Amino acid sequence: xxxxxxxxxxxxxxxxxxxxxxxxxxxxxxxxxxxxxxxxxxxxxxxxxxxxxxxxxxxxxxxxxxxxxxxxxxxxxxxxxxxxxxxxxxxxxxxxxxxxxxxxxxxxxxxxxxxxxxxxxxxxxxxxxxxxxxxxxxxxxxxxxxxxxxxxxxxxxxxxxxxxxxxxxxxxxxxxxxxxxxxxxxxxxxxxxxxxxxxxxxxxxxxxxxxxxxxxxxxxxxxxxxxxxxxxxxxxxxxxxxxxxxxxxxxxxxxxxxxxxxxxxxxxxx
Amino acid sequence: xxxxxxxxxxxxxxxxxxxxxxxxxxxxxxxxxxxxxxxxxxxxxxxxxxxxxxxxxxxxxxxxxxxxxxxxxxxxxxxxxxxxxxxxxxxxxxxxxxxxxxxxxxxxxxxxxxxxxxxxxxxxxxxxxxxxxxxxxxxxxxxxxxxxxxxxxxxxxxxxxxxxxxxxxxxxxxxxxxxxxxxxxxxxxxxxxxxxxxxxxxxxxxxxxxxxxxxxxxxxxxxxxxxxxxxxxxxxxxxxxxxxxxxxxxxxxxxxxxxxxxxxxxxxxx
Numbered sequence: 001x002x003x004x005x006x007x008x009x010x011x012x013x014x015x016x017x018x019x020x021x022x023x024x025x026x027x028x029x030x031x032x033x034x035x036x037x038x039x040x041x042x043x044x045x046x047x048x049x050x051x052x053x054x055x056x057x058x059x060x061x062x063x064x065x066x067x068x069x070x071x072x073x074x075x076x077x078x079x080x081x082x083x084x085x086x087x088x089x090x091x092x093x094x095x096x097x098x099x100x101x102x103x104x105x106x107x108x109x110x111x112x113x114x115x116x117x118x119x120x121x122x123x124x125x126x127x128x129x130x131x132x133x134x135x136x137x138x139x140x141x142x143x144x145x146x147x148x149x150x151x152x153x154x155x156x157x158x159x160x161x162x163x164x165x166x167x168x169x170x171x172x173x174x175x176x177x178x179x180x181x182x183x184x185x186x187x188x189x190x191x192x193x194x195x196x197x198x199x200x201x202x203x204x205x206x207x208x209x210x211x212x213x214x215x216x217x218x219x220x221x222x223x224x225x226x227x228x229x230x231x232x233x234x235x236x237x238x239x240x241x242x243x244x245x246x247x248x249x250x251x252x253x254x255x256x257x258x259x260x261x262x263x264x265x266x267x268x269x270x
Numbered sequence: 271x272x273x274x275x276x277x278x279x280x281x282x283x284x285x286x287x288x289x290x291x292x293x294x295x296x297x298x299x300x301x302x303x304x305x306x307x308x309x310x311x312x313x314x315x316x317x318x319x320x321x322x323x324x325x326x327x328x329x330x331x332x333x334x335x336x337x338x339x340x341x342x343x344x345x346x347x348x349x350x351x352x353x354x355x356x357x358x359x360x361x362x363x364x365x366x367x368x369x370x371x372x373x374x375x376x377x378x379x380x381x382x383x384x385x386x387x388x389x390x391x392x393x394x395x396x397x398x399x400x401x402x403x404x405x406x407x408x409x410x411x412x413x414x415x416x417x418x419x420x421x422x423x424x425x426x427x428x429x430x431x432x433x434x435x436x437x438x439x440x441x442x443x444x445x446x447x448x449x450x451x452x453x454x455x456x457x458x459x460x461x462x463x464x465x466x467x468x469x470x471x472x473x474x475x476x477x478x479x480x481x482x483x484x485x486x487x488x489x490x491x492x493x494x495x496x497x498x499x500x501x502x503x504x505x506x507x508x509x510x511x512x513x514x515x516x517x518x519x520x521x522x523x524x525x526x527x528x529x530x531x532x533x534x535x536x537x538x539x540x
Contacts, residue, residue, distance in 0.1 A: 061480070061514055061535060062480060062481045062535045064334040064336075064377065064481065064483060066334075066361055066377050066379060068353065068354040068356075068359075068361040069354055069356060083338065083372050083375055084338040084339055084371070084372050084373075084375075086338075086339060089338075089480065089537070091336055091338040091372075091375060093363075093375055101354070102353050102354050102361075103354075105353055105354075105361060105363055105377055107334065107336050107375055107377070107481070109336060109480055109481055109535070111480075111513075111514070111537075113511075113512035113513050113514065114512060114513045114539070115512065115513075116510070116511075116512055116513045116538065116539065116540060117467075117471065117510065117540050118510055118511045118512065119470065119509070119510045120509055121436055121437060121470070121506075121507055121508055121509060121510070122508040122509065166391055167391060197387075200389065200391070201387065210331070210332060210359065210379055210381075211332045211334065211377070211379055211483070213334060213481070213483040213533060215516050215533070215535045217509045217511050217514075217516070219511075219512060236391075237391055238391055238392040238520070238528060238531055239389070239390055239391060239392065239487045239528045239531070240386070240387065240388055240389045240391065241383075241386075241388045241487050241489075242383035242384060242385065242386055242388065242489060243381075243383050243384045243385075243386045244331055244381070244383065244487075246485050246487070246531045248518070248531075248533075250508070258508060258509045261508055261509070261516045261518075261533070263483065263485070263518075263531070263533050265331060265332045265379070265485045267359070267381075268386065269384070269386060270386060270387050
């Protein structure tokens with residue numbers, strides 16, 4: 001396979017070195033954010049270290065990523081350590097170091113799932129189909145946004161001179177260059193939502209995720225069914241207070257399966 | 271102060287040893303759950319290691335606790351390590367070991383908050399006042415439930431022969447023996463909700479929190495205002511699938527301040 005045939009996402013999150021040891025990564029500039037790389041790709045690179053580790057048991061069901069310091073578009077090292085392996089669950093600790101400093105800490109839980117009673121308590125909201133909506137395009141937006149085909153059904157910031165009274169967004173998302181959905185891209189997409197404060201204030205301001213927890217309801221079957229189709233993303237905050245707000249999110253397959261629920265605590269200054 | 275004068279919660283989460291090093295704890299049986307101690311007290315004991323650490327900066331804004339293995343009502347060791355300290359945020363890694371095994375991993379983010387635009391996007395639902403509701407009392411319920419004054423305004427499991435179509439609960443909660451609210455008790459109370467599957471199936475079944483992330487919107491001022499009064503807790507799941515479900519929660523002060531938002535991924539078998 002030539003380098004050109006590798007999807008930009010896979011290029012970005014490629015890790016080198018012993019899969020059971022320290023891994024070398026470099027997200028490059030393909031998913032650049034305002035400062036450093038898009039947080040979703042950082043989270044995906046951490047998860048990649050788990051996915052490729054020879055001791056992995058089952059598939060991820062939960063991940064927490066703590067953004068402890070600024071990250072440059074430059075080489076870094078990731079370490080994934082299986083700290084406890086049970087019969088059906090496995091707990092991992094993760095560290096990302098850059099320039100001799102810890103920049104990200106994290107944890108991942110993997111599990112082999114079992115049959116059980118199942119229920120979709122929450123059902124997918126009905127919104128306009130992606131084909132009826134324009135693709136998001138803003139030359140002033142960070143590079144990473146061009147890696148996604150984003151179509152806002154509601155709550156696109158920067159369009160309305162009157163700030164809305166709530167921060168809810170409904171947005172369709174898929175990789176701009178088609179790539180079958182997997183846990184890695186699902187992880188990255190769980191962070192595609194602009195900071196809710198942009199929407200509420202209808203302005204750009206300094207803001208950054210401090211910690212992001214992502215729960216995977218998706219199984220390999222769900223991923224195969226979703227393929228390269230759009231996912232519906234929903235995000236909303238509940239309280240903005242003294243420099244921090246929470247941001248909850250969901251990702252749905254187009255046929256109504258809840259694939260991911262996530263929450264993050266976000267720093268902001270306005 | 272005699273031992274009798276110490277609140278059972280403070281007794282439970284007391285840590286001995288060098289506050290900058292390994293801490294020895296033993297939650298005892300005062301907050302016993304079905305197996306081992308109530309998860310909320312485990313999370314609080316971990317946070318205690320941060321609160322008492324001489325290098326702590328500011329107050330907690332976020333915590334993630336991963337329950338990696340069973341914990342016995344027996345002595346354990348907690349280590350809290352400040353892995354990165356910035357100007358206004360500080361990231362901690364936590365480990366709880368018992369019997370030579372890692373039983374819990376976690377992370378805490380502390381911060382010094384700054385003035386900012388603020389908004390309570392979500393407002394507190396109106397439910398019956400706690401004084402008008404009976405105090406939860408069930409001799410078959412685990413010991414820890416007796417440490418709280420719980421009053422269900424909706425969604426109490428075990429009362430209805432017909433399982434409800436959603437898992438939402440509204441419950442007032444305060445320490446049964448009055449104790450002024452602090453970050454430690456708030457942490458514990460963020461985990462007082464019975465597993466949502468009990469409610470949906472109207473039956474008891476094996477279930478346990480795998481990972482719990484708690485965001486503190488409360489500041490010391492909020493805690494002082496809440497004092498020993500009831501908080502309103504709300505919990506709900508979104509999807510139950512192949513052995514796991516998510517459980518989101520909120521804790522509100524009685525006068526309508528959102529103090530905590532949290533989410534957890536829960537194992538279940540039914």
